[in-house]
Amino acid sequence: MTNTEEVRDVRVIIAGGGTGGHLFPGLAIAAEISKRKVKSEILFVTGRRKMETALLGRSGFSQSSIDVEGLKGRGWKKALRVMFKLPLSFFQSVSIIKGFSPRIVVGVGGYSAGPVCLAARMMKIPSAIHEQNSFPGLTNRLLCRVVDRVFISFEESRAHFPKGLIFLTGNPVREELLTGKAARREGAKGFSILVMGGSQGARAINEAFVAALEILKERGRATEVIHQTGETDYEQVAEAYRERKLEGEITPFIQDMADAYRRADIVVSRAGATTISELAALGKPSILIPYPYAANRHQETNAQMLVDEGGAEMMLQEALSGESLAGSLMRYMDNREALERMGMQAKKKGRGDATKTIVDQLMEMMM
Numbered sequence: 001m002t003n004t005e006e007v008r009d010v011r012v013i014i015a016g017g018g019t020g021g022h023l024f025p026g027l028a029i030a031a032e033i034s035k036r037k038v039k040s041e042i043l044f045v046t047g048r049r050k051m052e053t054a055l056l057g058r059s060g061f062s063q064s065s066i067d068v069e070g071l072k073g074r075g076w077k078k079a080l081r082v083m084f085k086l087p088l089s090f091f092q093s094v095s096i097i098k099g100f101s102p103r104i105v106v107g108v109g110g111y112s113a114g115p116v117c118l119a120a121r122m123m124k125i126p127s128a129i130h131e132q133n134s135f136p137g138l139t140n141r142l143l144c145r146v147v148d149r150v151f152i153s154f155e156e157s158r159a160h161f162p163k164g165l166i167f168l169t170g171n172p173v174r175e176e177l178l179t180g181k182a183a184r185r186e187g188a189k190g191f192s193i194l195v196m197g198g199s200q201g202a203r204a205i206n207e208a209f210v211a212a213l214e215i216l217k218e219r220g221r222a223t224e225v226i227h228q229t230g231e232t233d234y235e236q237v238a239e240a241y242r243e244r245k246l247e248g249e250i251t252p253f254i255q256d257m258a259d260a261y262r263r264a265d266i267v268v269s270r271a272g273a274t275t276i277s278e279l280a281a282l283g284k285p286s287i288l289i290p291y292p293y294a295a296n297r298h299q300e301t302n303a304q305m306l307v308d309e310g311g312a313e314m315m316l317q318e319a320l321s322g323e324s325l326a327g328s329l330m331r332y333m334d335n336r337e338a339l340e341r342m343g344m345q346a347k348k349k350g351r352g353d354a355t356k357t358i359v360d361q362l363m364e365m366m367m
Contacts, residue, residue, distance in 0.1 A: 010040040010366065011101060015093075015116035016108035016139075017046035020055065021274040025130060026108040027059055028172035032359045035175075043100050045093065047112045051231075051253075058255070064100075066092040068112050086115065093119035103366045106130065107143055114139045121146040126365045130358065132171050132273035134305075135298035136160045148365060151358050153273055156301060169358050170351030171277035176258045178281060178352060190222030191333050194264035196254065197230060202270055204317050205289055206233050209268060210240045211322025212329060217246060221333060226263065228254045266332055266339065268325070271303035271314075277354070279306065283347030285339050286312045287328055289320055311346030 012033060014026040023046075030042045044063045046052040056063045068089040093115040097105070105120035107113030107129040120127040127147040131140045134154040144150050144164035152158060153171035197205045206229055216223055225248030229237040234252040241250060254260050261267075261278070267286040269275050279286050288306070290299030306312035313328060332339045 009103075010037045010363075011103050012040070012042045012362070013045055013097065013100060013102040013105045013116065013120075014042060014108060015045040015105060016110040016113035017044075017052045018049065018110035018112070019272075020051070021132060021272040022109040023052065023055055024174060024274050025132060025172040026106070027055075027061070028174045028355045029106065029108075029130075029358055029362075030059075030061055031175055032172075032355045033362070036359065036363075041100075043096070043102070045096055045112060045116050047110075054253075064096050066096070066112060066115060068115060089115040090119055094123065097123055097125065104128070104362055106362065107140070107147065108132075109137055109140055111139055114143060117143050117147055128362065128365065130169075130172075131157055131161075132277075133157065133294075133298045134273070134301040135294075135296040137295070149361060151361070153277065153354070154302070154305070167357075167361065169361075170354030171273055172355035172358060173274075173277050173281045173352065174257075175355070177261060177278055190224060191329075192224040192226070192263050192265045193329065194226045194228075194260050194267045194269075196228040196267070196269050196275075202230065202289070202291070203233055204320060205268065205270065206230075206237050208320045208322055208325050210237065210244070210246070212326035213246050213248070214244050215322055215326040216329065217244075219330070221330065223248075224263070225249065226254070226260050227251070228260075266329070268329075271299040273302050276302045276306060277351070280311065280346050280348075280350035281352050283343045283350065285332070285342035285346060287325070288312050288314050289317055290314065292317045306346055306349060309345045309349050311342055311349060313342075 010033060014030055016022045034040050042061050044056050044061055046065055047068050048065045066089045067085050097119055105117055105125055105127040107117045109132060117127050128149040129140050129143050129147050130151040132153050134156040136157050144161040150161055150164040150166045151169045155168055158166055195209050227248050227250045229252055231252045238250050261282055261284060267284050269286060269288060271288040271290040288303040290303050303314045307314045
């Protein structure tokens, strides 16, 4: 057993971001370290996105930002501009590390993890990365050559890391999601549906669900809806609800995910790795609509893990419509036993110990 008591003052930098799917595992790791060590200081280093600042501001953890952007999906002019920023982001990372003096640096995916983990290596500070997806992102595929340990969520991703000490740990799930009461809110109106396209939303899901909800209303199906739209689509979706006289809780971003999950009979969602891990850990049935443009269609691979277990239904975006989504939802409304079985099967794939396993290893690396 790792003797974590030998590690006294703990100072940790967690680098990465860009999406909630990268930051939420980092927050779970940070919370576990803070719970174990009274004398701990944790600093998140991210890019300069508004979502990152807002999310970390609510968490209570400190944040520093560097000037870094992703390369994927950019034209050559923008890519060239991003490349010119890399030396700046590296020296900013060196400055942050010198000022904070961490015992360890942890990359959680996203482009901002790159220069920070590279700076840690150059400064001889122990470092590790965590990969959430079945197909690793470019940043982590490069960083596996410079960090001391690689933590993966899916066995399938191991083959994509040419180097590194690799450990299958699962994907950390925030403790507040695991410890909340299971009871639904009193006064819930019928079948409760949680809709979300990830921290940034998903237009295809938003539009299809509004059309599906209208069909459910026309057929007299009582629903309670919690709909996370993402910032970009919020006004458009809210207007569609008003025009069609639909009811639901519509928000750009759900602040209390534990409450939203507790209230949901079923979840309609993208298939990001963090969402998959949360659904499995909580035993929540779901209709998963993978993002079709993800690298190597890795969201389909993520979703297939639950589908193969009988813990989710997958609907490809090319087959998504108001009619198809409404049909699936009505099928589960009419068969609560099938819904319950789906939740039980999803829970079989849950790894509630992922956060503990990763933090055990981080503590070992600091000894």
